[in-house]
Amino acid sequence: xxxxxxxxxxxxxxxxxxxxxxxxxxxxxxxxxxxxxxxxxxxxxxxxxxxxxxxxxxxxxxxxxxxxxxxxxxxxxxxxxxxx
Amino acid sequence: xxxxxxxxxxxxxxxxxxxxxxxxxxxxxxxxxxxxxxxxxxxxxxxxxxxxxxxxxxxxxxxxxxxxxxxxxxxxxxxxxxxxxxxxxxxxxxxxxxxxxxxxxxxxxxxxxxxxxxxxxxxxxxxxxxxxxxxxxxxxxxxxxxxxxxxxxxxxxxxxxxxxxxxxxxxxxxxxxxxxxxxxxxxxxxxxxxxxxxxxxxxxxxxxxxxxxxxxxxxxxxxxxxxxxxxxxxxxxxxxxxxxxxxxxxxxxxxxxxxxxxxxxxxxxxxxxxxxxxxxxxxxxxxxxxxxxxxxxxxxxxxxxxxxxxxxxxxxxxxxxxxxxxxxxxxxxxxxxxxxxxxxxxxxxxxxxxxxxxxxxxxxxxxxxxxxxxxxxxxxxx
Numbered sequence: 001x002x003x004x005x006x007x008x009x010x011x012x013x014x015x016x017x018x019x020x021x022x023x024x025x026x027x028x029x030x031x032x033x034x035x036x037x038x039x040x041x042x043x044x045x046x047x048x049x050x051x052x053x054x055x056x057x058x059x060x061x062x063x064x065x066x067x068x069x070x071x072x073x074x075x076x077x078x079x080x081x082x083x084x
Numbered sequence: 085x086x087x088x089x090x091x092x093x094x095x096x097x098x099x100x101x102x103x104x105x106x107x108x109x110x111x112x113x114x115x116x117x118x119x120x121x122x123x124x125x126x127x128x129x130x131x132x133x134x135x136x137x138x139x140x141x142x143x144x145x146x147x148x149x150x151x152x153x154x155x156x157x158x159x160x161x162x163x164x165x166x167x168x169x170x171x172x173x174x175x176x177x178x179x180x181x182x183x184x185x186x187x188x189x190x191x192x193x194x195x196x197x198x199x200x201x202x203x204x205x206x207x208x209x210x211x212x213x214x215x216x217x218x219x220x221x222x223x224x225x226x227x228x229x230x231x232x233x234x235x236x237x238x239x240x241x242x243x244x245x246x247x248x249x250x251x252x253x254x255x256x257x258x259x260x261x262x263x264x265x266x267x268x269x270x271x272x273x274x275x276x277x278x279x280x281x282x283x284x285x286x287x288x289x290x291x292x293x294x295x296x297x298x299x300x301x302x303x304x305x306x307x308x309x310x311x312x313x314x315x316x317x318x319x320x321x322x323x324x325x326x327x328x329x330x331x332x333x334x335x336x337x338x339x340x341x342x343x344x345x346x347x348x349x350x351x352x353x354x355x356x357x358x359x360x361x362x363x364x365x366x367x368x369x370x371x372x373x374x375x376x377x378x379x380x381x382x383x384x385x386x387x388x389x390x391x392x393x394x395x396x397x398x399x400x401x402x403x404x405x406x407x408x409x410x411x412x413x414x415x416x417x418x419x420x421x422x423x424x425x426x427x428x429x430x431x432x433x434x435x436x437x438x439x440x441x442x443x444x445x446x447x448x449x450x451x452x453x454x455x456x457x458x459x460x461x462x463x464x465x466x
Contacts, residue, residue, distance in 0.1 A: 007320050007333050008127035009158050012142035015135070029130040039319055040130045040138070 001049035002075035003042040094444035101442030114350035127319035144349040153277035161335040166268035167193040169287035169303035176310040182234025188430035189218040189242040222253035241270035244427040246390040296348035364449040394438035413458035
């Protein structure tokens with residue numbers, strides 16, 4: 001699963017939160033097929049995806065992320081509607 | 085608080101109001117580590133080097149947010165210095181047709197942009213009522229402000245006489261009118277709580293009281309609408325030729341001073357405990373005030389005194405006094421108007437200026453004794 005954010009600040013907030021909870025994540029470039037947002041996206045293994053999303057939704061980025069699927073992978077975009 | 089190593093001696097450098105020295109040793113170490121080992125950009129790439137840089141920048145942002153009492157680090161944007169931060173506010177707020185109220189102790193960082201706006205016929209500038217030392221009188225603010233008031237600007241700690249302004253009380257009187265606090269001299273010495281006080285903007289610098297490197301600064305942004313001062317690449321919304329309208333990207337076009345921010349983080353996380361007490365400083369102030377022919381420029385009350393002050397001599401001008409302090413005693417001070425002519429007009433030292441004494445947290449009581457002995461020698465010799 002991929003997690004995308006609107007700014008580097010938000011990526012680092014999310015990365016730090018997942019790291020503190022011991023959730024493995026991989027930092028990858030934002031896939032061009034999904035967004036032109038900032039340089040980093042977080043990739044989470046399928047078995048950790050639910051926990052990661054629940055954590056971010058409940059603490060760091062309250063609200064509903066935009067959801068989709070590209071290249072066989074699910075993704076969440078944590079960007080307010082007006083900034084997408 | 086980190087204990088200061090014995091090697092870190094400011095000696096006879098009393099010009100920390102210009103820029104603090106020494107810095108915690110970790111400041112240079114971290115800057116060097118970034119330049120020589122880490123490298124990499126902020127917010128433009130994905131590889132581990134870039135992630136480390138982004139992590140340090142964001143941690144520094146969070147540390148500054150914590151220092152200012154906000155739980156929203158994205159409301160801190162990095163700037164080159166406090167002057168840059170002040171200009172973002174003065175030129176980004178919609179002030180046309182408005183009046184701007186300022187303290188009589190404002191630095192040219194505020195006075196010059198305002199003068200330009202005034203000459204362009206966009207604003208009027210008015211002075212807040214103040215005591216002889218320049219401290220604002222909050223009890224006299226009632227009824228001064230109107231719908232025409234667009235902004236109130238207050239220099240939190242004067243860079244001339246060290247007066248600390250009652251910013252919380254001023255904001256309480258201002259109500260919905262935005263208040264910009266210039267915290268260039270105060271941060272690192274005085275507490276600012278933006279959440280508790282409701283202050284709208286705080287301009288900060290990294291290289292004075294925070295003990296970080298030059299070229300680092302920041303601006304706290306409350307919820308007021310503000311246009312960016314400069315526009316350019318941010319690494320975000322790259323498909324659009326418009327600046328992002330979210331924080332912090334809206335005010336951070338271009339690559340930031342990453343080496344400086346590494347140093348600033350080190351300063352914030354290795355802050356030394358002061359090597360002198362408040363009583364040591366106040367004893368120095370009192371003793372200087374008693375010297376023959378020396379006139380002290382300081383707060384009327386010790387309670388409102390920050391850790392710097394100015395002096396003038398009845399026997400010589402400030403250039404001579406400053407030169408003699410250096411040539412006869414090796415003591416380094418700042419002379420003249422300190423980029424704050426308004427303040428000197430108010431306290432009666434314009435245009436001759438003053439000699440400013442601004443100690444370091446690393447100074448010990450014995451260093452103050454050396455300074456006092458030098459001033460005593462010069463004032464008694466005439």
